[in-house]
Amino acid sequence: MTIGWHFDNSYYKLPKLFREEINPVPVKKPGLVIFNENLAKDLDLDFSKSSEEEISNIFSGNNLPKGSNSIAQAYAGHQFGHFTMLGDGRAVLLGEHISNSNERFDIQLKGSGRTSFSRGGDGRAALGPMLREYIISEAMYGLNIPTTRSLAVVTTGENVIRGEKLPGAVLTRVASSHIRVGTFQYIAARQKIDELETLINYVINRHYPYINNTNKKASELLKVLMEKQIELVVNWMRVGFIHGVMNTDNMSISGESIDYGPCAFMDIYDPNTVFSSIDQFGRYSFSNQPKIIKWNLLRFAECLIPLLDKNENKAIDKATNIINEFEKIYEHRWLNMMRDKLGLFGINNDDKKLISDLLKIMFDEKLDYTKTFSYLMGIKLKNENSFQNKRFLSWKKEWLKRLNSQTKPSSDQLNLMKKNNPLIIPRNYHVEKALTNASEGNLDYLKELLAGIQRPYEYDNESTIFFSSVKIDKNYKTFCGT
Template structure:
């Protein structure tokens, strides 16, 4: 056992007190030679952990699954999911929830090990993870946090000293993930499909208590739960779209009830603006393309609403009507968030009816000229309009004139608009070629300096400095970028 007073572990296990059908108690499988590769000192401190103590031999053993910290109650969660539209019975096949860390501020965070060995839900898999995908999740999740997008976060990555077999032999690793919870749309689908109505009610009440306590006294708290989840997801997906983030695998088991981004598998950031952009090697039909993400979120939320039908009203027909009415609100909510975000990206403070036409006109020109999404807005912010080919075109000149006229019609000063744009347009994102460069150095050569430098830059994405200019350059390769799920 580790000494919780040294490291700061302060576990509770509320999920373990739910019906046993919701999970399987399981310990991680020990590894032969764990080694700490990277530790998130800032995150550790924020949840009440001692970063120095976490680097000790005993603490690294905890992060590798070789030791169970005092107070933890390890388990693998059961859930279901529509995977590319097909419904499956799933669960944590390569993840173990150690328990819930209670921070000094009284906040509750799931502490999950990703890649710690087989569980009852592994479905023939080895339950392990490779170093590359775990470092990738660390980089992207921390970048998303810095971009002010709700996300699970990465506390640490340890290597196991063991190889795992995928297409080739790869170094094994375990990531420690921190989340508001791991409750998913798929969790509700699982209980709705294979549990009782009473178990569904228990799950919903637990979710409300954990994430939405302000609605506990509502007349129909399950309707309020549906409404609140829709609100959070509408805002989340808008934030994805505004920075050009593509999740890659928006299955219902990868949509959280808390509204956090989760499961950074074949994700990537868009370079040239194109709504049809897909990076995932398994998304051959483009189901989860950049342009489809808002619609797929709505589809997933409809599946969540379906799972709540028995709780919404005793009359099934009325329950369906209630659910449909709430789901119909999603498109409006998402669009409002997206439109407000796009106004901010263009330095617009007030609202005019024609703003959406102005925004879509720019996006149309960007698509036609394959302009880089991030750099177009970054350069508009800096007003150095000689950096991108798009800015020399007649179509852009016409749009630019309309935009300047629009800015002139608002009371706020030009400097205020520029400040708004700087706070709304990241100067740097996790460029795919930069991420690959960092991963190659770390995995192939044991050189973590490239990743550490990248993480330092990504920690301040809204700092528009010449010092970080090299991280805003677009890739020179014309070969289409592809990502893989890492399983």
């Protein structure tokens, strides 16, 4: 059997303080729930000659691939503003698979059992949260947003206790790496500059080798990460995504969205929307996401102080000067993103007011975030009465005036909107229905949903059930699953 695994485990070769060598805890009866054949092809892996049982054993951790070196990674993090030492408490990294095009991918099993970082937890995961991560991560990929992806979900044949008995499961997560801001915080807390240098050199060599050409590696890495994270959060704001748990240990150095726990997509536009059951004060609300990205970047900058300058005061000044550019860069990127959503080319001094007026109307009139832009693109909606009030129609006149002032043809304006406004998002109603049906052994709805979110911008999809109106639960909450 030749699957095509090609492991080159560079993180495993780092000093032992970065990791714990540990194998997944075997499970009783692994069963394949869902397998991502498209992702397997992207990874140049061929499971066509593998039986379902063999695939289940691999992705449950019962049968480790040749060349893997299973480890749990050490890291720290600010969780809801409070610093704590963490690590992979329910996940193991099998290693780094190299594709035929020489791309490096982490292969991680999530829900694989206890490690030394479990802090009293069982190290396991329930089926529902693992399928949720599968759905949301694949939706983000379809939306062209940097993200980790999901290769497989298998059941373990064992129950986990989360207030009730739930079927256990293991998710296989694929990422360009699992290095986090929290990884730097873990090393910085040890206060050994040689360890910090080891980590920063590793990250630069792996993700940003062009930085090696400068003698200001630390400051350049901070600038690059700030650019990456701004790009990421602007994309979240573009599609109405709310991460829900933007702790520093969930902020990837590669700039990918990672860890889809209490996350969801916004239906009715409200900047204060929170879906996470544990975010009682709205720290990670929709509108707060840019502020939290900046806060997390400040924590990253603190880790780099010893490498920014030998003089601590000068190092702090350098970090401060870089971070102080955040608002200007974010505002510029966000404004251009909103212009794209509205089909606006070039810059008009009234654009910011045009955009803010629309958002104010959407909030006051309780308009659906995704469908508002679908309506502006001329997509036929079942209920268009929401867009017939005087305020919206008055705003629309101003918008059309701005469109008509452009030299670009209307077809270019519409194409720009089509590229930036999804018709289909994984709405909470559909996600919950898919998860409920899956827990009862029926995967049909889950597969239909996955097919829809793989092509969120395609305009033959407007007739599918995933574009139609759904009942909105104003009290909807999501959970982290631990």
